[in-house]
Amino acid sequence: MNIAVYPGTFDPVTHGHYDLIERASRLFDKVVVAISASPGKNPALDIDTRIALVRDVTTGLDNIEVIGFSGLLTDMMTEQQARIILRGLRAVSDFEYELQLANMYRVQAPELESVFLTPAAENSYISSTIVREIAKLGGDISQLVHPKVAETLRKHYHT
Numbered sequence: 001m002n003i004a005v006y007p008g009t010f011d012p013v014t015h016g017h018y019d020l021i022e023r024a025s026r027l028f029d030k031v032v033v034a035i036s037a038s039p040g041k042n043p044a045l046d047i048d049t050r051i052a053l054v055r056d057v058t059t060g061l062d063n064i065e066v067i068g069f070s071g072l073l074t075d076m077m078t079e080q081q082a083r084i085i086l087r088g089l090r091a092v093s094d095f096e097y098e099l100q101l102a103n104m105y106r107v108q109a110p111e112l113e114s115v116f117l118t119p120a121a122e123n124s125y126i127s128s129t130i131v132r133e134i135a136k137l138g139g140d141i142s143q144l145v146h147p148k149v150a151e152t153l154r155k156h157y158h159t
Contacts, residue, residue, distance in 0.1 A: 003082035004028040004115065007073050010035050011043040012149045013054045014131055016123035020088045023117060025061045032080050033058065037070040044132055044156065057146045074109040085114045090124050 004024055010017060010033070024031045035050050043050070047068045058064045069076045077085065085105060087098050095116075102114035118124070131144050135153040142150050 001081075002029045002084070003032065003080060004030070004084040004086045005032045005034050005073075005077055005080060005082045006086040007034040007036060007069075007076075009038045009041055009043055009128070010050050010054055011038070011041070011045055011128050012050065012131060012145060012153060013057050014123070014126045014128055014145050014149075015143075016088065016090070016119045016126040017054075018057055018146070019119045019123050020086070020117050021058055021064060022061060024086050025063050028063070028084065028086075030063050030065065031061075031086070032082060033064060033066045034073070034076060034080075035066065035068045036073075037068065039070075045152070049152065053146070053149050053152060056148045072108070074105060074112065077109065077112060083112055085112055087114060087116050089116045089118050090127070 006021060006024060008017070021031060021033060033054050035047060035054060037047050051066055051068050054066045058066065073085070077083070089095055089098060098116060105112050105114060126144050131141050132153070134141050136157050138158065141153065
């Protein structure tokens with residue numbers, strides 16, 4: 001089975017993330033969306049909320065599994081019996097960082113391959129950081145995220 005893992009913090013999951021997940025679901029037998037606890041990043045939403053939101057957003061995509069993890073990505077890849085790391089690239093600056101990560105993963109686990117997808121043009125400017133900032137300030141994020149995500153962020157920041 002051709003299993004890809006799409007790791008990230010997903011704080012929150014955006015239309016850009018969904019775009020990559022949906023397209024990956026057509027390319028691979030199974031896509032594991034692996035949500036990192038990422039305590040060093042101090043996420044706005046707890047991991048259980050992020051897992052639930054990604055599950056809500058990906059309802060209807062039959063070959064998607066959503067999990068949480070902490071620790072090394074390479075260890076989790078072994079647990080999932082996956083050999084493909086899926087990452088998104090929005091800009092050249094993303095490429096430089098992702099190339100460093102891909103090379104580091106290759107040193108840790110040479111059997112893993114990194115695959116990069118670019119988002120659709122209409123999603124290329126969306127980042128979780130921008131979505132959180134707009135939500136904090138009470139702005140409209142409805143064109144950037146699923147309605148459940150927008151509602152969750154509204155409650156998180158304004159309740």
